[in-house]
Amino acid sequence: xxxxxxxxxxxxxxxxxxxxxxxxxxxxxxxxxxxxxxxxxxxxxxxxxxxxxxxxxxxxxxxxxxxxxxxxxxxxxxxxxxxxxxxxxxxxxxxxxxxxxxxxxxxxxxxxxxxxx
Amino acid sequence: xxxxxxxxxxxxxxxxxxxxxxxxxxxxxxxxxxxxxxxxxxxxxxxxxxxxxxxxxxxxxxxxxxxxxxxxxxxxxxxxxxxxxxxxxxxxxxxxxxxxxxxxxxxxxxx
Numbered sequence: 001x002x003x004x005x006x007x008x009x010x011x012x013x014x015x016x017x018x019x020x021x022x023x024x025x026x027x028x029x030x031x032x033x034x035x036x037x038x039x040x041x042x043x044x045x046x047x048x049x050x051x052x053x054x055x056x057x058x059x060x061x062x063x064x065x066x067x068x069x070x071x072x073x074x075x076x077x078x079x080x081x082x083x084x085x086x087x088x089x090x091x092x093x094x095x096x097x098x099x100x101x102x103x104x105x106x107x108x109x110x111x112x113x114x115x116x117x
Numbered sequence: 118x119x120x121x122x123x124x125x126x127x128x129x130x131x132x133x134x135x136x137x138x139x140x141x142x143x144x145x146x147x148x149x150x151x152x153x154x155x156x157x158x159x160x161x162x163x164x165x166x167x168x169x170x171x172x173x174x175x176x177x178x179x180x181x182x183x184x185x186x187x188x189x190x191x192x193x194x195x196x197x198x199x200x201x202x203x204x205x206x207x208x209x210x211x212x213x214x215x216x217x218x219x220x221x222x223x224x225x226x227x228x
Contacts, residue, residue, distance in 0.1 A: 034215040043205060043220045093159050106216050108159040
């Protein structure tokens, strides 16, 4: 149990367009999901905490109007990169938390590699 | 100020060598420390440590936590080229909070 599915795995989009990334907990309910961003050769940086039924909590320096997070159900959180620009090209990973599992429920999606051209 | 600090940031060794990776952390509200291996995609879980002095072992990998000195080490013996990856240390703090990651150690094992 504790599987997180993330789609798409990779996406290429034109500058100025929007991209939606989905994160689903397949076999458990996740009231909280976390979105990370990772630039090449750097570590995972937390972008925001997604809370089911309420507004996301963004980390300092992350534009909430640019990175829209919606967590409308207990199994789905989405991250939309609006008006994407080349500097938004990065690896985005979601994580959902399930209590009671071996690693305190921090299960990761497989990640989405976004390239903005 | 970084809450989780890993060292070294990069390391190149030859096959068969033994390596030790370090991770120090802040203590406030500490719950557990986790090690992950990341190749090209999402991190894969290696170990979770919550108690001091108890070694966790999986094959050639082992890890231990020192809660008094606030650090953990990850050992890899008889390294292989397949061990080449970024090794991430992350700390879980109490409450419904996200993992806090260190910058990682990039390990390269050459034949």
